Amino acid sequence: MRTLLKNARIVTMNRDFDEFSAGWILVEDQFIVALGDGPDPEMAVDETVDVNGDLVMPGMVNTHCHMPMTLFRGLGEDVDDRLFRYILPLEREAVTPDLVRIGARLAALEMILGGVTATADMYYFEQEVGRVLDRAGMRGVVGQTLADFNPPDHNSFDAGFGLVDDLRDEFRDNDRITASIAPHAPYSTGPEIMERVAGYVADNPDVCIQMHLAEMKSEMDWCSKHYKCRPVELADRTGILSPGAIMAHCLEVTPGEISTLAERGITVAHNARSNAKAGRGIAPVEAMRQSGIAVGLASDGAMSGNTLDIFAQMAPASMFAKLLGGSRKPMPAREIVKMATIEGARVLGLNNKTGSLEVGKYADLVRVSLAAPRMMPIYDIYAALVFTANATDVQDVMIDGEWVVRKGEALSLETARVLRDAAQIADTFSLKIRLIDAKGGNVPGV
Amino acid sequence: MRTLLKNARIVTMNRDFDEFSAGWILVEDQFIVALGDGPDPEMAVDETVDVNGDLVMPGMVNTHCHMPMTLFRGLGEDVDDRLFRYILPLEREAVTPDLVRIGARLAALEMILGGVTATADMYYFEQEVGRVLDRAGMRGVVGQTLADFNPPDHNSFDAGFGLVDDLRDEFRDNDRITASIAPHAPYSTGPEIMERVAGYVADNPDVCIQMHLAEMKSEMDWCSKHYKCRPVELADRTGILSPGAIMAHCLEVTPGEISTLAERGITVAHNARSNAKAGRGIAPVEAMRQSGIAVGLASDGAMSGNTLDIFAQMAPASMFAKLLGGSRKPMPAREIVKMATIEGARVLGLNNKTGSLEVGKYADLVRVSLAAPRMMPIYDIYAALVFTANATDVQDVMIDGEWVVRKGEALSLETARVLRDAAQIADTFSLKIRLIDAKGGNVPGV
Numbered sequence: 001m002r003t004l005l006k007n008a009r010i011v012t013m014n015r016d017f018d019e020f021s022a023g024w025i026l027v028e029d030q031f032i033v034a035l036g037d038g039p040d041p042e043m044a045v046d047e048t049v050d051v052n053g054d055l056v057m058p059g060m061v062n063t064h065c066h067m068p069m070t071l072f073r074g075l076g077e078d079v080d081d082r083l084f085r086y087i088l089p090l091e092r093e094a095v096t097p098d099l100v101r102i103g104a105r106l107a108a109l110e111m112i113l114g115g116v117t118a119t120a121d122m123y124y125f126e127q128e129v130g131r132v133l134d135r136a137g138m139r140g141v142v143g144q145t146l147a148d149f150n151p152p153d154h155n156s157f158d159a160g161f162g163l164v165d166d167l168r169d170e171f172r173d174n175d176r177i178t179a180s181i182a183p184h185a186p187y188s189t190g191p192e193i194m195e196r197v198a199g200y201v202a203d204n205p206d207v208c209i210q211m212h213l214a215e216m217k218s219e220m221d222w223c224s225k226h227y228k229c230r231p232v233e234l235a236d237r238t239g240i241l242s243p244g245a246i247m248a249h250c251l252e253v254t255p256g257e258i259s260t261l262a263e264r265g266i267t268v269a270h271n272a273r274s275n276a277k278a279g280r281g282i283a284p285v286e287a288m289r290q291s292g293i294a295v296g297l298a299s300d301g302a303m304s305g306n307t308l309d310i311f312a313q314m315a316p317a318s319m320f321a322k323l324l325g326g327s328r329k330p331m332p333a334r335e336i337v338k339m340a341t342i343e344g345a346r347v348l349g350l351n352n353k354t355g356s357l358e359v360g361k362y363a364d365l366v367r368v369s370l371a372a373p374r375m376m377p378i379y380d381i382y383a384a385l386v387f388t389a390n391a392t393d394v395q396d397v398m399i400d401g402e403w404v405v406r407k408g409e410a411l412s413l414e415t416a417r418v419l420r421d422a423a424q425i426a427d428t429f430s431l432k433i434r435l436i437d438a439k440g441g442n443v444p445g446v
Numbered sequence: 447m448r449t450l451l452k453n454a455r456i457v458t459m460n461r462d463f464d465e466f467s468a469g470w471i472l473v474e475d476q477f478i479v480a481l482g483d484g485p486d487p488e489m490a491v492d493e494t495v496d497v498n499g500d501l502v503m504p505g506m507v508n509t510h511c512h513m514p515m516t517l518f519r520g521l522g523e524d525v526d527d528r529l530f531r532y533i534l535p536l537e538r539e540a541v542t543p544d545l546v547r548i549g550a551r552l553a554a555l556e557m558i559l560g561g562v563t564a565t566a567d568m569y570y571f572e573q574e575v576g577r578v579l580d581r582a583g584m585r586g587v588v589g590q591t592l593a594d595f596n597p598p599d600h601n602s603f604d605a606g607f608g609l610v611d612d613l614r615d616e617f618r619d620n621d622r623i624t625a626s627i628a629p630h631a632p633y634s635t636g637p638e639i640m641e642r643v644a645g646y647v648a649d650n651p652d653v654c655i656q657m658h659l660a661e662m663k664s665e666m667d668w669c670s671k672h673y674k675c676r677p678v679e680l681a682d683r684t685g686i687l688s689p690g691a692i693m694a695h696c697l698e699v700t701p702g703e704i705s706t707l708a709e710r711g712i713t714v715a716h717n718a719r720s721n722a723k724a725g726r727g728i729a730p731v732e733a734m735r736q737s738g739i740a741v742g743l744a745s746d747g748a749m750s751g752n753t754l755d756i757f758a759q760m761a762p763a764s765m766f767a768k769l770l771g772g773s774r775k776p777m778p779a780r781e782i783v784k785m786a787t788i789e790g791a792r793v794l795g796l797n798n799k800t801g802s803l804e805v806g807k808y809a810d811l812v813r814v815s816l817a818a819p820r821m822m823p824i825y826d827i828y829a830a831l832v833f834t835a836n837a838t839d840v841q842d843v844m845i846d847g848e849w850v851v852r853k854g855e856a857l858s859l860e861t862a863r864v865l866r867d868a869a870q871i872a873d874t875f876s877l878k879i880r881l882i883d884a885k886g887g888n889v890p891g892v
Contacts, residue, residue, distance in 0.1 A: 073822070074829040078778040110820045276765035277833075279773040306833035307820055312761075315752075319722035319762065327725040332524040374556045374753055374837065376519070376865055377872035383520040387723075387752035391820065392838035419822055426823035 001401070002045040003027040003363075008056040009370070010035070011381060013341045013356040017334060019381065025056060027363040030401040035357060049396070051367050055381065057337075058356050059117025059364035059399060060310040061344030063296030064210070064248040064269035066123045066303075067132075068095065068103030070110065071426045073302035075433055080279075081218075087303065088149055089436045090429070091124070095152035099425055100125040101132060106422040107308055108136035109413045114309025114391035115366035117399045118355075120246055120269065120298075120348055122182035122210045124153040127167050130177045137404040137412040139364070141246075141348050142167065143182030143210040146189060146197070157193055161200065168207055176400060178208060178349070183240070185212040186231045187222040191238050198239035208349060209245035211235075214252040216280050232257040241266050244349050248298065251275055251283045258284065262291035267347040270339070272316040273307070274300035282320040286330050296344030297336075309391035310340045318386055333382035367396040447847070448491040449473040449809075454502040455816070456481065457827060459787045459802040463780065465827065471502060473809040476847040481803060495842070497813050501827065503783075504802050505563025505810035505845060506756040507790025509742030510656070510694040510715035512569045512749075513578075514541065514549030516556065517872045519748035521879055526725075527664075533749065534595055535882045536875070537570070541598035545871055546571040547578060552868040553754055554582035555859045560755025560837035561812035563845045564801075566692055566715065566744075566794055568628035568656045570599040573613050576623045583850040583858040585810070587692070587794050588613065589628030589656040592635060592643070603639055607646065614653055622846060624654060624795070629686070631658040632677045633668040637684050644685035654795060655691035657681075660698040662726050678703040687712050690795050694744065697721055697729045704730065708737035713793040716785070718762040719753070720746035728766040732776050742790030743782075755837035756786045764832055779828035813842040 003026075010023040012035070020037035026045070027033065034041060076086045100123065111119060121129050122143035133140035144167050145151065146160040154160040168179040183189040183197050201207055214220075214231045223231045232253060235241055243265035250268050253261065261268070270285050285295050297313040299305050305312075314336045321331035345355025354364040368389060370378060375393075378384045397405035404412040449472075456469040458481070466483035472491070473479065480487060522532045546569065557565060567575050568589035579586035590613050591597065592606040600606040614625040629635040629643050647653055660666075660677045669677045678699060681687055689711030696714045699707065707714070716731050731741050743759040745751050751758075760782045767777035791801025800810040814835060816824060821839075824830045843851035850858040 071823065073834070074825045077826055077829045078774050080774050082774070106819060106822060113819060273761070273765065273833075276769050277774065279768035279771055279776070281769065281772075306761075306829065309820065315719070315758075316762070316765065319719065322725035323722050323727065325725055326727075328524050328526050328528070328723065330725070372838070373552060373559060373861065373865060374755065376552060376868055377517065377875075379520045379872075379876050380523055383523045383752065387719075388519070390836045390838060392818070392836060415819065419819060422822055426825075429823075430825050 001029055003047040003049065004040060004045045005049045005051055005056060006040045007053060008051045009053060009381070010357060011055065011057045011337070012358065013058050013338060014358050025357060025365070027398070027401050030362050032357060032359055032361050032363050034359060053370070054395060055368040055370055056357070057366050057368060057385070058341040059354060059366055059397065060115050060340045061296055061348060061355060062111060062116045062119040062299050062308065062310055063246065063344050063347045064271055064298035064300055065107065065119050065121045065308060066301030067107035067121050067129055068100040068123050069301035069303045070107040070308065071099065071103040071422060072429060073306055075303055075429060086433055086436060090433055091152055092150065093432060094429065095124055097125045097128050100128040102421045102425050104129045104132035105413060105418045107302070108132055108138060109410055109415060109418050110308045112136060112138065112397055112404050112410055112412065113394060113408065114311060115368065115394040115397055116308070116310055117364040117366070117397065118345065118348060118350060120180070120210060122180070124151055126163070127170055130167065130171050134174060134177050135412065137399050137402055139176045139350060139354060139399065141178045141180045141208055141210070142171070143180035145182045145184050146193065147184035148188055148190065164200070164207070168204065179206070180208040180210050182210040185215065185219060186234055187219050191227070191234060194235060194238035194240040198242060201242060209240060209242065211240065211245070211247055213247040213250055215249035216251070220252055230257065232260060236260055236264070246347055249275060249283065250288065251281050253284060255287065258288055258291050258293070261288070262293050267294040267296070269298040269347060270295050270317060271298045271300040271305060272313050272320055274305035276316065276320065277304065282324050284324065285317065286321050286325065294343050294346040295339055296347035297340050311389055311391045314340055314386040333380060333386040336386045337382050363401040364399050366394055369393045369395050447475055449493040449495065450486060450491045451495045451497055451502060452486045453499060454497045455499060455827070456803060457501065457503045457783070458804065459504050459784060460804050471803060471811070473844070473847050476808050478803060478805055478807050478809050480805060499816070500841060501814040501816055502803070503812050503814060503831070504787040505800060505812055505843065506561050506786045507742055507794060507801060508557060508562045508565040508745050508754065508756055509692065509790050509793045510717055510744035510746055511553065511565050511567045511754060512747030513553035513567050513575055514546040514569050515747035515749045516553040516754065517545065517549040517868060518875060519752055521749055521875060532879055532882060536879055537598055538596060539878060540875065541570055543571045543574050546574040548867045548871050550575045550578035551859060551864045553748070554578055554584060555856055555861060555864050556754045558582060558584065558843055558850050558856055558858065559840060559854065560757060561814065561840040561843055562754070562756055563810040563812070563843065564791065564794060564796060566626070566656060568626070570597055572609070573616055576613065576617050580620060580623050581858065583845050583848055585622045585796060585800060585845065587624045587626045587654055587656070588617070589626035591628045591630050592639065593630035594634055594636065603642070610646070610653070614650065625652070626654040626656050628656040631661065631665060632680055633665050637673070637680060640681060640684035640686040644688060647688060655686060655688065657686065657691070657693055659693040659696055661695035662697070666698055676703070678706060682706055682710070692793055695721060695729065696734065697727050699730065701733065704734055704737050704739070707734070708739050713740045713742070715744040715793060716741050716763060717744045717746040717751060718759050718766055720751035722762065722766065723750065728770050730770065731763065732767050732771065740789050740792040741785055742793035743786050757835055757837045760786055760832040779826060779832040782832045783828050809847040810845050812840055815839045815841050
């Protein structure tokens, strides 16, 4: 099967940031086999798509998400201490394999429609999430969460590790879905479990680690009180900061801790909107990248960041870096697009497969319309993507050589059914959260 | 002429924030004559629009713009000291009445498509901007800029005041367009001209003042060096802080200065994205509003903020307030929507005419689709508008009882022609800015 895309403005996001003004891409089966500028190659193909001057860019990568929480989007806004007060009680009451499947479908639908072709995820009943991502045609690094707060799918860490085994077994031979182990955070696992996770990954090097780290003041306080140190130091002692581990947030990191993180070879998921909405501050992304840490953009769960597309993260990521630096210079638009694509792929350990348009890579690509008046004129295509484009400009999306979106409509998921199921299950959550709130939202054992 | 909108989810943004879940609005000629929830009124109408469960909200208000600069969108990104280095030389070389007209058309097109029904603007050849807004069917407060840096349309302040006279004369009887006088900034006019502006407005109370104030470090330094004070104090001495004057930015204001601004009855245009992109900081919006100052959302020019719609300003305005406050609590979504609508209208002095859906007000309203998967579920309609909706969700826009947008297409402007003209005139600016940069971009007399 050969598909030719032609008449495309192309940003490749390869090492030289090559751009083509009237380019073409030849896809054979799952792979990009040729691309270039100027006249199309004359050869027999099965499908020719004239993209009519639209932009073609690599599929975007979401480096941190809790997909099923899309059903909680917009619940419990503007309230501090939400995690213990609302979220954990709500999850314990409401989260079932059904909810996870239905929420993950809604999330996958939003992501493919917005041009996200690969995502990291961590939640409960994560096998369901992996299955949804597989059906949606996406790439995913799916992390079974482990935590001590009596979460919906395990009442002991032994049971939690069992779920990781199941996840690994199910997706062992899946080319697009990678099993991952996701200790929730230092304060919700403790150093012994972090050590055990490090050991598990040493024994199973195909399994990637995801964890929330150095995210908020209560975490800093907990760490200081119980271990007389900061979270990065505690985590480092346990060996969990192993090469390729994805650490989400990393807001509260000193220059010395950044050096430690860089030396260990971990990667970072930057949740710009979610962190800012929580009033928690701005992660020192520029400093982390300058130390050689790969930093990707991330939506976080929709209960925290509201959207799951990466367009919505790009302008905040740039603005926040400029605010932190007190200058226009930090993090120009091209660097932001890099974080949204090839650098995000590196965070997920997928940079040899996806994240740029290059011969030999899997055909994960997005067609973005440049036609809206708000896009005009375009002097800098990266600034246009970062500051004016939005998820609705996405026209077509291909993953692994398969079209999953055409003309803004999902092909790999049944939109009407996904929305109907989501509406039905979401119906009672507003009431539930009010009841939890009325009861003071206490979490036993926390 | 009577139009009935029915089957609408309505946010009125009236004093009680009334919302209707299955509502209707009756428009007669220019005015809203009735609205409510439940069964439609049974009466003869000329047009019935079933909005099919979409949201109807008041038209949004942009409180600070430089519409013709839309042609410079994305030029000179990521460079400090742009105003003197690039923008003023480029403007002196390129800005003509033709450019102003073509750029203002592109801006008006983007604004109506994004649900903005009223805007403040300040630029050169501002009569052209007023004419474009009038033709586009929008409301506008159009400010002739006055400055000492030899701008494109006046080489003396006397000539500049003459242009204000012309503007006032042309739009004296126009119900939708209000003439305004726009001294550029303290550092580019000086106290004598600010005094003269205050005197002009005392003699012509129909003319509103717009000015950039307390925007950046170089302004603070200039003021300190030449007048041994800060910009708010200098401005206050001249009498220019008169009731209803619109001050853009107000980033560098102390609590004492906020009290002064509140006592004088000025209003503030908050340019969240533009200020952040410049790395200048976050305006203390919550403190200003708590002092009783009306603060509206604003796009600034597209060379600074890239977009002109107000959806793009809402999430940043909320996130920045939460970052500044170190908590999720500041500036909940409903307050942000208030700033985008009725409070913005108050900034423009139009709150008796527009900004909310109430009987007796002009029919300025926007239909927003809630159908995209990324909008689902909706527990909090304001959070959905602030954090997930975007300009592309706007379906229909009515201003002054006239449809200016239907099904996402502009009726009052000829889209293809506007885009063609814009593309043609924008063609050479990239080259021009490179030449200006190569010459060091010096501005004589600065």
